Amino acid sequence: MPVSLILALPLALTWMLVTGSVSLDSLLVGLVxxxxxxxxxxxxxxxxxxxxxxxQLVALVVYSVTLCRDIxxxxxxxxxxxxxxxxxxxxxxLAVSTQDADENDVVTAFSAxxxxxxxxxxxxxxxxxxxxxxxxLDVEASAQSAPAxxxxxxxxxxxxxxxxxxxxxxxxxxxxxxxxx
Numbered sequence: 001m002p003v004s005l006i007l008a009l010p011l012a013l014t015w016m017l018v019t020g021s022v023s024l025d026s027l028l029v030g031l032v033x034x035x036x037x038x039x040x041x042x043x044x045x046x047x048x049x050x051x052x053x054x055x056q057l058v059a060l061v062v063y064s065v066t067l068c069r070d071i072x073x074x075x076x077x078x079x080x081x082x083x084x085x086x087x088x089x090x091x092x093x094l095a096v097s098t099q100d101a102d103e104n105d106v107v108t109a110f111s112a113x114x115x116x117x118x119x120x121x122x123x124x125x126x127x128x129x130x131x132x133x134x135x136x137l138d139v140e141a142s143a144q145s146a147p148a149x150x151x152x153x154x155x156x157x158x159x160x161x162x163x164x165x166x167x168x169x170x171x172x173x174x175x176x177x178x179x180x181x
Contacts, residue, residue: 008034052162059159066156067114070149074118081137092139093124096132096146099154103129107157114153 012030016022081087096115098108112123112132121142125133136142158164 004035004038005031007038010034011037049162056160056162059156063114063153063156063160066152067117070114070118074120078119078137088138090138090140092136094134094136094139094143094146095127096134096150098130098132099147099150100129102163104163105129107154107161107163108132110157111150111153 008031011034012027015030015033016026019026081089098111100107100111108126108129112126115121115132115134116123120137122135123132124135127133134142134146
């Protein structure tokens with residue numbers, strides 16, 4: 001229960017920001033909601049590695065900046081394609097390796113989120129923990145950049161979660177994502 005209270009405090013503060021009400025009543029409601037969420041979700045009680053925390057925070061900042069940059073660049077690309085119909089669109093689905101040796105569901109989910117949130121690409125299916133099927137507006141351009149982008153995303157996510165960066169599966173660079181018919 002103490003872990004639930006510790007996790008409930010940031011949720012309560014978020015509740016106060018979302019509702020726009022800074023009062024004791026709002027804090028108490030936020031705490032009740034936060035405790036309920038943390039009890040229902042039951043997060044793993046892991047010891048915090050204070051030595052790894054600075055590296056995790058740096059990785060989180062780098063991942064966030066990279067994700068924002070990718071979202072911006074993809075948005076501009078999609079807007080250009082919409083406004084200029086002469087630009088080529090070559091839609092298709094790619095089978096992209098998750099490159100995670102442990103096939104961790106959390107890492108795969110965050111990786112899929114990083115792909116899906118960028119305009120022009122959408123993860124439409126999974127094949128176990130090894131393959132993501134990604135719909136792209138330009139399948140040829142995405143096929144060229146997908147392995148390197150996934151390796152970078154996986155490396156940063158592993159650092160954020162405090163996992164060893166060595167857990168990236170060895171995928172030869174000659175293997176390109178497969179275009180699914």
